[in-house]
Amino acid sequence: MTAFATQLIQWQYKNGRHHLPWQQTRDPYCIWLSEIMLQQTQVNTVIPYYGRFIKGFPSIKQLAQAPLDTVLALWSGLGYYSRARNLHKAASMIMQEHQGQFPQTRSLIQQLPGVGRSTAAAIAVFSYGKYEAILDGNVKRVFTRHFGIAGYPSESKTQNLLWRKAEELLPSRHQKGSIETYTQALMDLGASVCTRHKPSCSICPIQKNCVAFNDNRIKQLPTPKKRSPLPKKEAIFLICLQQEKIFLYKRPATGIWGGLWSLPEINTSENIEMYCQQQLGICVAPAGSLATLDHQFTHFKLRIHPRLLQVTSQSVTKSLQGIWIKPDAAIKHAIPTPVRKLLEQNFLAEIHHA
Numbered sequence: 001m002t003a004f005a006t007q008l009i010q011w012q013y014k015n016g017r018h019h020l021p022w023q024q025t026r027d028p029y030c031i032w033l034s035e036i037m038l039q040q041t042q043v044n045t046v047i048p049y050y051g052r053f054i055k056g057f058p059s060i061k062q063l064a065q066a067p068l069d070t071v072l073a074l075w076s077g078l079g080y081y082s083r084a085r086n087l088h089k090a091a092s093m094i095m096q097e098h099q100g101q102f103p104q105t106r107s108l109i110q111q112l113p114g115v116g117r118s119t120a121a122a123i124a125v126f127s128y129g130k131y132e133a134i135l136d137g138n139v140k141r142v143f144t145r146h147f148g149i150a151g152y153p154s155e156s157k158t159q160n161l162l163w164r165k166a167e168e169l170l171p172s173r174h175q176k177g178s179i180e181t182y183t184q185a186l187m188d189l190g191a192s193v194c195t196r197h198k199p200s201c202s203i204c205p206i207q208k209n210c211v212a213f214n215d216n217r218i219k220q221l222p223t224p225k226k227r228s229p230l231p232k233k234e235a236i237f238l239i240c241l242q243q244e245k246i247f248l249y250k251r252p253a254t255g256i257w258g259g260l261w262s263l264p265e266i267n268t269s270e271n272i273e274m275y276c277q278q279q280l281g282i283c284v285a286p287a288g289s290l291a292t293l294d295h296q297f298t299h300f301k302l303r304i305h306p307r308l309l310q311v312t313s314q315s316v317t318k319s320l321q322g323i324w325i326k327p328d329a330a331i332k333h334a335i336p337t338p339v340r341k342l343l344e345q346n347f348l349a350e351i352h353h354a
């Protein structure tokens, strides 16, 4: 076993996490779900969502049979909704192509929608004890610092080097349970010790041989991506009020916020009244301006100008189909994060202050 693996395994036994809900099982469904939820999301945020999701869909079969809307509603607030759509799609794939049995090798797991190599490896390790290397964002940070590897970690040259490292460092196959403990140790170290900002090097089990620590290069590693500033877009979000209800429509299944319930949205140059008449079949009067809201996507920034409108009359013709719903009920649906914020800030203040 490499000294690196030995040190990490010993550290994990004493200092790592052992009581997370998905650590109490080898059921690949539970482990798959936890790995997907943990992508881009902190453990403490994931725990309640994980519990509700498992309760709502206790098996792959039940997940596959559920309407996508119900799945999205249980995911609501966790963000990155493509993860939920992919889970749902993958559950159907498991039922149809694998006779309801979760695939057992890393390469087969990796063919499920939304599952990359590292996630597939983690599922194979924790469910079946397979000898597979992981390389998620946290592990990349630990490796680039510990071994002093420069270059943006997701660039193919650096990434290939990191994968080779990840494979070389695996513990020996002879010691029972070592691959699971080692994999968990890497995750725990990246999440709680070798953190992005201010890593706790004084308590790090691999500090002695850490290149970044010894050469004072922690701030430079991992090498950041060369970024050009994100483009900025603006949009008006319409909050149409009628008998204390607001109008929401369902966004198309693909594209941004695919399949979520959202507020009607127009360009800043469009005429609000005309849009409401033509698309929603309502006449509206301004009922106030609300504070603007900024939301960042991966590829652009969106400045949202919310407009509060009172419905004055309604006709039968409209092209945008949707629902009228009270704001407190709306937030229980699968809605985009900024829409949730708008509703919480402007309609549910009394609930939050209660």
Ligand code: SF4
Binding pocket: 142, 145, 146, 193, 194, 195, 199, 200, 201, 204, 205, 206, 207, 208, 210, 211, 212, 213, 218
């Ligand atoms: Fe990370 Fe510090 Fe440990 Fe190096 S010594 S691996 S920088 S926590």
